Amino acid sequence: QIIIEEIKNTLGIQENNPAYSTGLIWGGTANKNSKTIYSPVDGQLIATVNLATPEDYETVIKTAQQAFEQWRRVPAPKRGDIVRQYGNKLRQYKESLGKLVSYEMGKIYQEGLGEVQEMIDICDFAVGLSRQLHGFTMHSERPGHRMYEQYHSLGIVGIISAFNFPVAVWSWNAMLAAVCGDVCVWKPSEKTPLTAIACQHILKEVLVENNLPEGVFNLIIGDAEIGALMAADDRLPLISATGSTRMGKKVGAAVGARLGRALLELGGNNAIILTEHANLDIALRAVVFGAVGTCGQRCTSTRRLIIHASIYEEIKERLLKIYPGLPIGNPLGDNILVGPLIDKNAVTGFQAALKAVQEEGGTLLTGGEILSGEEFETGTYVKPALVEAENTFKTVQEETFAPILYLIKYTGDVENAIAIQNGVRQGLSSAIFSTNLGQTEAFLAAWGSDCGIANVNIGTSGAEIGGAFGGEKDTGGGRESGSDAWKVYMRRQTNTINFSQELPLAQGIKFDL
Ligand code: NAD
Numbered sequence: 001q002i003i004i005e006e007i008k009n010t011l012g013i014q015e016n017n018p019a020y021s022t023g024l025i026w027g028g029t030a031n032k033n034s035k036t037i038y039s040p041v042d043g044q045l046i047a048t049v050n051l052a053t054p055e056d057y058e059t060v061i062k063t064a065q066q067a068f069e070q071w072r073r074v075p076a077p078k079r080g081d082i083v084r085q086y087g088n089k090l091r092q093y094k095e096s097l098g099k100l101v102s103y104e105m106g107k108i109y110q111e112g113l114g115e116v117q118e119m120i121d122i123c124d125f126a127v128g129l130s131r132q133l134h135g136f137t138m139h140s141e142r143p144g145h146r147m148y149e150q151y152h153s154l155g156i157v158g159i160i161s162a163f164n165f166p167v168a169v170w171s172w173n174a175m176l177a178a179v180c181g182d183v184c185v186w187k188p189s190e191k192t193p194l195t196a197i198a199c200q201h202i203l204k205e206v207l208v209e210n211n212l213p214e215g216v217f218n219l220i221i222g223d224a225e226i227g228a229l230m231a232a233d234d235r236l237p238l239i240s241a242t243g244s245t246r247m248g249k250k251v252g253a254a255v256g257a258r259l260g261r262a263l264l265e266l267g268g269n270n271a272i273i274l275t276e277h278a279n280l281d282i283a284l285r286a287v288v289f290g291a292v293g294t295c296g297q298r299c300t301s302t303r304r305l306i307i308h309a310s311i312y313e314e315i316k317e318r319l320l321k322i323y324p325g326l327p328i329g330n331p332l333g334d335n336i337l338v339g340p341l342i343d344k345n346a347v348t349g350f351q352a353a354l355k356a357v358q359e360e361g362g363t364l365l366t367g368g369e370i371l372s373g374e375e376f377e378t379g380t381y382v383k384p385a386l387v388e389a390e391n392t393f394k395t396v397q398e399e400t401f402a403p404i405l406y407l408i409k410y411t412g413d414v415e416n417a418i419a420i421q422n423g424v425r426q427g428l429s430s431a432i433f434s435t436n437l438g439q440t441e442a443f444l445a446a447w448g449s450d451c452g453i454a455n456v457n458i459g460t461s462g463a464e465i466g467g468a469f470g471g472e473k474d475t476g477g478g479r480e481s482g483s484d485a486w487k488v489y490m491r492r493q494t495n496t497i498n499f500s501q502e503l504p505l506a507q508g509i510k511f512d513l
Pocket residue numbers: 160161162163164165187188189190222223224225226227228231242243244245246247248250251264265266267268298299300399401428470471475
């Protein structure tokens with residue numbers, strides 16, 4: 001508890017935290033609408049937050065609009081320099097912020113540190129990008145003409161984020177948006193507002209040191225109601241929303257109705273295929289971390305294991321030896337792999353899915369219990385479950401945000417496994433373990449995995465920031481982070497310049513005047 005008090009002091013978390021920040025100014029403490037935040041780790045009250053009102057929201061958007069007018073005039077490499085400084089602050093606060101992520105969300109400390117490292121990595125990436133916001137130059141078909149394209153900043157980017165990556169997802173969006181000349185308004189998950197407040201406090205130091213205006217980086221604490229205001233608001237040309245498919249369908253429809261741009265990062269139902277040619281030692285490492293890491297609460301968590309019939313019994317036996325010994329406990333403790341679920345609702349969802357899958361004919365092989373006794377008083381610690389199931393079961397088709405791994409047997413060719421892997425509505429992450437080139441290339445072919453991420457001999461979770469991240473179908477189609485994902489944060493303009501004394505028309509059109 002003492003450690004947490006120290007972290008709160010370091011990161012600016014108060015007993016009663018304001019509902020919004022436009023940079024230096026914090027506001028919205030006066031309203032009566034507050035939320036208490038308890039840690040899933042030990043059930044302790046961490047702090048309270050005030051929830052923003054629609055009036056607070058208006059204040060934030062108006063400030064952001066004004067800031068955009070200034071920020072878009074700052075040269076991109078200079079914007080990159082601000083991001084560089086933020087990356088350096090994150091290096092300085094990495095340990096404290098990593099611990100707060102772990103304590104507020106429940107992921108193990110190593111993963112909390114990893115999340116902050118991802119923030120640092122995207123800052124570095126964005127700094128380089130700030131000198132590389134390239135467009136193409138094209139050859140005009142008309143004599144004495146030049147044609148090129150350029151990318152301009154877009155405006156206010158609305159960022160709606162989920163509880164499970166409470167800070168990294170914001171930084172993926174906000175740091176790219178910042179170098180692109182956009183300002184952002186971040187609405188974090190109402191389950192994890194304190195890590196967001198901490199990020200904003202760290203950011204404030206950079207804003208003060210550089211004399212930056214209010215409104216470039218904004219934070220607004222609220223629930224789905226504030227998220228819905230953002231989705232419907234045509235002053236926000238881009239909404240980047242991360243969360244459940246249910247949320248994404250609502251946000252996507254609201255943004256679409258006003259012809260805005262939506263970047264949707266939604267649920268996954270990720271599978272690993274183990275063929276008869278898999279190196280089982282490395283495969284099992286990937287399977288176990290993918291299925292139980294973050295207590296099964298990653299969008300890329302491994303939920304389905306599609307195993308060739310010839311190795312099925314061996315895999316089952318080996319997993320049955322590993323699962324009962326998984327180190328479950330306080331995620332801030334040493335050598336723990338599995339922390340708690342985020343709250344009791346998640347525990348209810350976990351148990352309901354296990355009941356439903358058994359009613360459909362699945363077999364629970366191990367796990368599923370809620371842990372009790374000393375250290376587990378919160379009722380949020382569960383034993384990861386292994387279940388034998390069919391891909392067609394309704395429960396298997398859905399994303400249960402908890403540590404359940406479905407074992408699914410396939411026979412014959414790898415194409416049968418790929419068909420099972422693709423046979424769900426979600427399309428985020430996928431992986432194959434095989435040393436057979438024909439099998440791995442079939443998996444990566446145009447008729448192979450239909451996911452946004454397809455890996456060979458590594459698992460489904462743990463993406464690097466250098467690649468574009470996202471998925472297809474019910475996962476929403478958005479891409480963020482690396483590669484050319486930055487383009488969604490900018491508007492593209494094609495410019496044709498006539499430096500001749502004539503006015504030839506395109507396609508050779510002639511007319512007399
Ligand atoms: P959630 O959908 O409950 O909430 C996510 C965010 O959306 C929160 O900030 C919430 O307040 C907001 N929200 C909810 N309803 C809204 C509405 N109608 N209008 C506007 N905003 C609304 O999700 P969660 O439980 O926080 O997170 C878990 C889900 O997120 C899982 O499905 C997981 O797969 C997904 N996720 C996806 C990715 C990805 O990159 N694809 C990353 C992380 C999490």
